[in-house]
Amino acid sequence: MFSFDRFRHFLTVKTLINPLDPTFPSVAVQLPAANWYEREVKDLLGLRPQGHPDPRPLVLHGDWPEDLHPLRKDFPLDQHAPRVQSREAFMRYDSEDVTEIPVGPIHAGIIEPGHFRFGAVGDTILHLDARLFFTHRGLEKASEGMPVQKALFLAERICGVCALSHSIAFAQAIERAGNVTIPPRADYLRTLFLELERLYNHIGDVGNICAGFGFAVGISQGARLKEELQQLNERITGHRYLRGVVSLGGMRADVTEQEREDIYQTLQYVKKEFKELVDLLLTHDIAINRMATTGILRLEHANDLEVVGVAARASGRSVDIRRDQPYAAYDRVHFHVPVYKEGDVLARIRVRIDEVFESFSIIKQLLQQLLDGDIRTNIPNLTPYRSAMGWCESPRGETVHWVMIGPNQTVYRYRVRSATYSNWPAVPLAVKGNIVPDFPLINKSFELCYACCDR
Incomplete structure (x- = not known):
């Protein structure tokens, strides 16, 4: 669903996906805002965006089985997923001048969990990986x-x-x-x-x-x-x-x-x-x-x-x-x-x-x-x-x-x-x-x- 503020209307776009091949062409390259949406629908419904620039898990993290999709109708609400070897990946730095600084997900203040991994040269931030969804409630x-x-x-x-x-x-x-x-x-x-x-x-x-x-x-x-x-x-x-x-x-x-x-x-x-x-x-x-x-x-x-x-x-x-x-x-x-x-x-x-x-x-x-x-x-x-x-x-x-x-x-x-x-x-x-x-x-x-x- 798209909102066109210039016309003050919403537009709904629908398509059919083959249940035997639940894939669709990614639009995240042309529409960066779709990045999280496509990764989330892959995690929760098993619909795979082909050509997505960042195929890492989003909501379920890397230790959730790839073949379990909790928003599908055949997934029982009380089912517990077995944990597998983590597929988590963060930015890798080749230079010895770059220091990785992990912060969280547990913080000193009264704050919800989020993991922030900085790549820094001295105290200047080159890159930040922000990892959320640690307490997703379903x-x-x-x-x-x-x-x-x-x-x-x-x-x-x-x-x-x-x-x-x-x-x-x-x-x-x-x-x-x-x-x-x-x-x-x-x-x-x-x-x-x-x-x-x-x-x-x-x-x-x-x-x-x-x-x-x-x-x-x-x-x-x-x-x-x-x-x-x-x-x-x-x-x-x-x-x-x-x-x-x-x-x-x-x-x-x-x-x-x-x-x-x-x-x-x-x-x-x-x-x-x-x-x-x-x-x-x-x-x-x-x-x-x-x-x-x-x-x-x-x-x-x-x-x-x-x-x-x-x-x-x-x-x-x-x-x-x-x-x-x-x-x-x-x-x-x-x-x-x-x-x-x-x-x-x-x-x-x-x-x-x-x-x-x-x-x-x-x-x-x-x-x-x-x-x-x-x-x-x-x-x-x-x-x-x-x-x-x-x-x-x-x-x-x-x-x-x-x-x-x-x-x-x-x-x-x-x-x-x-x-x-x-x-x-x-x-x-x-x-x-x-x-x-x-x-x-x-x-x-x-x-x-x-x-x-x-x-």
Whole structure:
């Protein structure tokens, strides 16, 4: 499925593959963004891309048997795969001047597992192999045969900090499959909570980026303001990460007049405090020096890999699915999509800062326009084997859920493409030529989670 932003339409391309010869011509050479997709479909379904430039396993790693494909229908959910001799391969260096530096998959911080293997001359990075998918949970397989209501519960747990984005993308897919139009108030509520999710993520990420160069004031202020926003989430929905607020056909959580006032007052305070933090950060010479020209992702690479979200917009790629394929109430509010051309850490933090202030504006508009009425409608009986797609601009970028309905209101097939999945291949390109101590800063500026890949 392809998205053509210029025409604001999606295009689905289908072909048949011979089950006796499950091969297809690779397009990854002409379309680099297809690299991971083709490797993943080889791992999980056994469909082999002929002529692929990188035939290494992606999701299943090298010690998984080559003839076992866990997303095939004949693979039992509870089957345990025997481990074989590993086929893992990393970049080989002939020069004695190149030092290999392995980092992870177990890290010193409270962080999910990822293995990063650097090839460096002195402290300058020549190449980075990033190895992910260490804790893949098989959620797409686990959803098969599951009632759609229960599958929503599963979708909401793909990622902790993008829980709402995932649940709304899944709900939209089911609603499109059933030709359901949710009530207008539910549209506004979804947009409101999505912007609250963006706010606590972006402000927290600004603090996390400060941790990459030891700016203690920024670290503590970012964490403090994120905590203010998460406490607001808990007061109005009962959950700091906004879980349990979405229903198929609308919303489970509403806001009262008192809660609207709480949102307004809290955001006024957070906005004032965040502006003070931004003024301090962007006038601090050492902070600017550490972020400017560090970890540059060039526009051509962002385009080749179809990078999305903050990382895309910081490199000059103007994509935002809230604007390009509007959903919920995004076509009823006004907002600006910030785009920078530098592609460095500073540009990525500037995009987040600008989007924080845009979110304050969007929420103010939503609170003023919030309509009375129902917040939920019923989902009709869904036609088996009909497929549909839902999408959402998570704090990290465009997240897409594709669902095929099974008999008796169940899931037959489920595919999740998170923003993180699109952006991880860009990180090795952004760190090349930088020094090894800058990797934590560059990595934090992308702020990609691992769970969104380990779905």
